[in-house]
Amino acid sequence: MKSLRYKIKSALVVGLISILYTGASMAAIEGPAFTLIEKSGAFELREYEPKIIAEVEVSGTMKQASNKGFKMIAGYIFGGNTSQQGAAEKISMTAPVTMKTGVSEKISMTAPVTMQQSDSQWRMNFVMPSKYTMETLPTPNNAAVTLREIPKQKYAVIRFSGLARAPKVAYMTTTLENWLKTKNITPTGKPELSRYDPPWTLPLFRRNEVMIAY
Template sequence: MKKTGYLLLAGGLLLISKGAMAADVEEPEYTLLAQTGDFELRRYDEQLVAQTWVSGDQRAASRAGFKVLADYIFGNNTAPTGGSSKISMTAPVTMQPNNNDGGSDSQKIAMTAPVSMQQDDGKWRVQFTMPSKYTMQTLPKPNNPDVEIVEVPAQTYGVIKFSGFTGSEKVDKKTQELQDWMQSKNLTPTGDPELARYDEPWTLPFLRRNEVMIAYEQK
């Protein structure tokens, strides 16, 4: 998986360039199939994701979903039988594992990027991609029933990259641009648009990396 550099700043995470003196955040690997400016076609291998469904507008849902999933990766989980070692974080976060009084086996799971959101029937699905070293058998199980572990099959995506804020108007505009571009390439979407954000809200707008992604049928 790819690596993104982060630096802890005033309780948040500030994106900085690769190779800087900061922790690395893992990103899913993909094969670049084609590129035109800010538009790309990508092929992702199968992935494990932790996901939760939340209600509200985009901003509120993003915060609520992130909180639930962060609670899981920071320790609100149960390790597989026989496993009790802590897993080092790959981002400089300040939260500690939430161990129960009974000393249950819990693990911290490395933060990965991006955080992905997709709307369906009035709710938002928020996802964290799990680090590549895990399998369904070795990944700690969520204690919170609102967190679900899902195996995502290999998939091709049309992607548009952009910086700045991710307000609903801007996301709608970028989504339409991506849909128009994909239509010009005679690509048939197989899923709803997904918003992928690589940075914490404290990151300066011009340093932010955002994407809208739409799965399509590869012929």
Template structure:
């Protein structure tokens, strides 16, 4: 990894205190189904993610998970043709999910020692496929395919502490219950902005999969 890439990662961690994209560019393809104030329902196309599982608090896990994923996309990988490595464009958002069970290897969970385990994930750009993405050098990095799904999303600006994410998740669940939408997935916490964006203007979201209506 180049010194400039290391600087970006260090700045992201030091300034934000959590995982955040160094360069915000492509967002996952989706169709807006409904907008009601800060809440949206979106239909997402299939996605491929690179993810790692790390334990600890939300902020600590975000920091720990960001570096191996950044290393992967910045060239810590082996190209499918075996010739060197590939660089992958940074996308947005960086996501974090808490799981309810203990995982076997690398992405999200409730931990053995009472701490939480989180899956921190980068969404791969659309031009890459499961058969073309380079192979991670770090065995903790897992490449996974996520099928198309309908997501309910609540957007908020400012700081993105675990307590704020939990409060917004509660607001989203109350809205879904009132509107008769069935939640079928765990909350996904998403951060969109690089660390040099002033805190009041940062975009954050809580996302949860719901049943198609």
């Protein structure tokens, strides 16, 4: 009995730490800007502002593609890039100018990380911080990482917690598609999975979303 109470207390402490740490971390992370059009329980209709994404295309199972894609884009935002002040870039002379050879720029983390399946391939993207433009973003050193602009777009969204494993994602996708039918809304894009939290977040407190453009 004493051992059981200890385990319960330990689990509660870990849960509390996870809530506090995740809350503090997410509060400092920028997300894509959107306007909430409608909310009904776990369902939402949103209109997202234009954004720039860093994207890769990977293959494999959902888990394999997720790990591979995340590492590739994380490599870009954590320094695998050449900034506008890089040695290979010729800059008009001003006074003063400070230059560093092979300068890499660390980009702030944003949420969410989005995955979309296309046939047997997966596309993963990170939304770039809003302070950047296509002209000011560093160039990826890895040619597999591409940058592109996404115009303003409306999405239907369903939010859920727990682990975003394939069976649950499939169930949530079907649920969202059925809700769209009741609203007489026709999808214009494929379902996308967005995950907002770091991997150490307890499943109960994770924020996941399936999104469908319309």
